[in-house]
Amino acid sequence: MNSKAYPGQEAIIANGWWLANRWLISRRLSQVGVLGLFLIGPWFGWWFVEGNLSSSLILGILPLSDPYVFLQSLATGHWPETAAITGVLMVVSFYLIVGGRAYCAWVCPVNLVTDAAFWLRDRLGLGGASSLSRKTRYWLLGATLLIPVVSGQIIWELVNPVSMLHRGLIFGFGAAWVVLLAVFIFDLFVTRRGWCSHLCPMGAFYSLLGTHSVIRVRADNRIACNDCLDCYKVCPEQQIIRPVLKEADKGTGPVIDSANCTNCGRCIDVCAPNIFHMGLRFNNKVSVNTNRSDRSNHSSGVEVL
Amino acid sequence: MIKHQAHAKSSTSGSPARRRFLQDSSRSIGIVALMSLGLGIYSKQSRSLPADALRPPGALKEPDFLGACLRCGLCVRDCPYDTLGLATAGDDVNTGTPYFKAREVPCEMCDDIPCVVACPSGALDKSLINIDDARMGLAVLFDQENCLNFQGLRCDVCYRVCPAINQAITLEHRSNQRSGKHAMFIPTVNSDHCTGCGKCEHACVLEEAAIKIFPLSLVAGKADDHYRMGWEEKSQHGSSLVAPDQEHLYNLPSGQRYDYDKEGLIFEENSSGEAIQ
Ligand code: SF4
Ligand code: SF4
Ligand code: SF4
Ligand code: SF4
Ligand code: SF4
Numbered sequence: 001m002n003s004k005a006y007p008g009q010e011a012i013i014a015n016g017w018w019l020a021n022r023w024l025i026s027r028r029l030s031q032v033g034v035l036g037l038f039l040i041g042p043w044f045g046w047w048f049v050e051g052n053l054s055s056s057l058i059l060g061i062l063p064l065s066d067p068y069v070f071l072q073s074l075a076t077g078h079w080p081e082t083a084a085i086t087g088v089l090m091v092v093s094f095y096l097i098v099g100g101r102a103y104c105a106w107v108c109p110v111n112l113v114t115d116a117a118f119w120l121r122d123r124l125g126l127g128g129a130s131s132l133s134r135k136t137r138y139w140l141l142g143a144t145l146l147i148p149v150v151s152g153q154i155i156w157e158l159v160n161p162v163s164m165l166h167r168g169l170i171f172g173f174g175a176a177w178v179v180l181l182a183v184f185i186f187d188l189f190v191t192r193r194g195w196c197s198h199l200c201p202m203g204a205f206y207s208l209l210g211t212h213s214v215i216r217v218r219a220d221n222r223i224a225c226n227d228c229l230d231c232y233k234v235c236p237e238q239q240i241i242r243p244v245l246k247e248a249d250k251g252t253g254p255v256i257d258s259a260n261c262t263n264c265g266r267c268i269d270v271c272a273p274n275i276f277h278m279g280l281r282f283n284n285k286v287s288v289n290t291n292r293s294d295r296s297n298h299s300s301g302v303e304v305l
Numbered sequence: 306m307i308k309h310q311a312h313a314k315s316s317t318s319g320s321p322a323r324r325r326f327l328q329d330s331s332r333s334i335g336i337v338a339l340m341s342l343g344l345g346i347y348s349k350q351s352r353s354l355p356a357d358a359l360r361p362p363g364a365l366k367e368p369d370f371l372g373a374c375l376r377c378g379l380c381v382r383d384c385p386y387d388t389l390g391l392a393t394a395g396d397d398v399n400t401g402t403p404y405f406k407a408r409e410v411p412c413e414m415c416d417d418i419p420c421v422v423a424c425p426s427g428a429l430d431k432s433l434i435n436i437d438d439a440r441m442g443l444a445v446l447f448d449q450e451n452c453l454n455f456q457g458l459r460c461d462v463c464y465r466v467c468p469a470i471n472q473a474i475t476l477e478h479r480s481n482q483r484s485g486k487h488a489m490f491i492p493t494v495n496s497d498h499c500t501g502c503g504k505c506e507h508a509c510v511l512e513e514a515a516i517k518i519f520p521l522s523l524v525a526g527k528a529d530d531h532y533r534m535g536w537e538e539k540s541q542h543g544s545s546l547v548a549p550d551q552e553h554l555y556n557l558p559s560g561q562r563y564d565y566d567k568e569g570l571i572f573e574e575n576s577s578g579e580a581i582q
Contacts, residue, residue: 052376055425065377077372081424131332136336143341148372157400158351159344167401176393
């Protein structure tokens with residue numbers, strides 16, 4: 001199929017190791033950093049951040065609350081306190097800008113688990129197509145918001161791997177590792193990118209939140225694509241890349257504006273001809289001219305208004 | 306290639322794309338329905354709170370609490386006595402919710418109730434401002450065979466540690482039938498004042514406490530709504546509601562009266578001012 005050992009190899013040769021890994025490294029630093037902020041309290045007694053991702057208090061004043069957990073609580077018919085409402089508004093406005101699923105790529109601790117499973121799956125050559133629809137997560141999201149209406153009890157938080165891992169690390173694990181092991185096994189053996197790209201209702205919720213988010217990956221330089229497919233291989237939501245790269249003639253603009261893009265930036269890393277970059281969602285028109293002279297000046301002027 | 310071949314199988318029922326869409330959707334719905342069923346049963350089970358697990362002060366009633374609590378642990382963090390903990394998966398308490406076990410660490414009934422102040426969701430009700438109004442549970446001295454005071458000794462430990470001493474627990478005197486000449490001091494819990502803090506259970510000197518705190522839902526009885534206590538109704542109304550009170554007549558020698566409520570036997574004075582003997 002491909003003579004290359006791994007995706008991104010060409011990019012390392014062309015652009016150097018740092019440029020070919022900078023988004024991945026920054027992302028890991030962010031994930032570990034967020035976790036670290038929550039952990040220095042219980043570990044060293046410095047309480048910059050109290051609580052967990054479901055709801056927290058920063059520096060003793062700023063409340064942050066997870067909008068999905070909050071919605072589940074609302075669905076039971078409970079009207080929360082101002083602190084939780086303020087916290088939700090903070091978080092929602094943040095992700096409206098940086099992209100809903102930036103939560104997945106830059107914050108969520110489960111992403112470390114599922115990325116590890118994906119890496120191992122690739123190494124072990126456990127390929128195979130998925131028979132699971134990527135829309136399943138939206139059905140599950142609906143179910144997790146409907147069942148509480150009937151039962152009056154928050155339901156997804158009983159098993160939510162995201163809350164369980166994060167809370168487990170901070171407050172004590174118990175048997176929560178079972179749920180994470182299940183996610184790992186599912187992603188490793190059952191379905192490629194099974195959990196995060198097919199089932200997780202939390203990711204589905206954040207994707208809806210980021211439908212119109214401002215910061216987006218752009219492929220303004222898409223004519224330079226040499227069809228190496230490295231971006232497809234690394235993208236957790238590979239179905240979103242093709243239209244942007246290949247359907248300029250059908251009127252698709254250069255912005256990857258699918259709500260499922262996690263803004264992980266890995267496609268930027270692995271692309272040897274550097275056709276992707278992080279940008280804004282505006283100015284998503286197809287260039288009138290798709291000839292080479294336009295490409296050198298892709299950032300602004302060439303777009304038709 | 307990345308994309309599957311949508312038209313790999315030919316179909317007799319509509320276009321291949323449409324058919325695959327229907328297949329995908331029905332599979333998704335099936336999977337989600339299965340997961341929902343499993344979750345539904347699990348959640349039903351996880352509703353029950355074990356008898357020795359107590360919620361923090363001000364907690365809404367179960368299962369309202371399970372709809373309100375965000376499982377953030379801010380109450381746990383702000384408790385200065387490390388009373389509270391979050392249930393972990395596999396515990397017999399709903400995952401992630403705060404609780405305490407009185408025999409391990411009781412609630413010290415902080416005046417400023419930091420756990421309630423910290424709660425962002427209202428699962429711990431902010432209208433609780435006086436900790437004496439908290440009702441985390443109710444103490445019950447259920448093992449009368451082992452409680453030392455019931456043996457006629459003067460242990461009194463639960464009585465002494467109670468933050469509402471002489472109110473939540475009082476010592477009621479009773480004669481000691483065994484010795485025939487001593488008194489027993491029976492620790493008696495009064496639900497009007499007991500907050501369910503668990504100090505008494507924690508302090509009970511026995512290997513297994515004779516006095517324990519249980520959730521109110523477990524120990525509190527409830528009279529039918531239509532029950533009316535005659536004496537309460539009467540005092541509220543000021544006089545009997547049914548028939549006017551009859552004056553009780555005693556067959557006494559002349560010059561004597563009997564007042565049942567107050568004075569007892571009364572000798573009326575004669576005209577000369579001397580009591581008739
Ligand atoms: S899809 Fe779910 S588990 Fe995966 S990274 Fe996003 S929130 Fe976390
Ligand atoms: S009242 Fe004080 S001791 Fe009791 S649970 Fe709250 S913070 Fe802890
Ligand atoms: S602070 Fe409130 S919402 Fe958070 S765990 Fe405690 S009771 Fe639940
Ligand atoms: S639980 Fe025990 S110590 Fe606490 S108020 Fe009630 S009787 Fe007193
Ligand atoms: S502390 Fe225990 S043994 Fe002592 S009086 Fe109270 S209930 Fe009885």
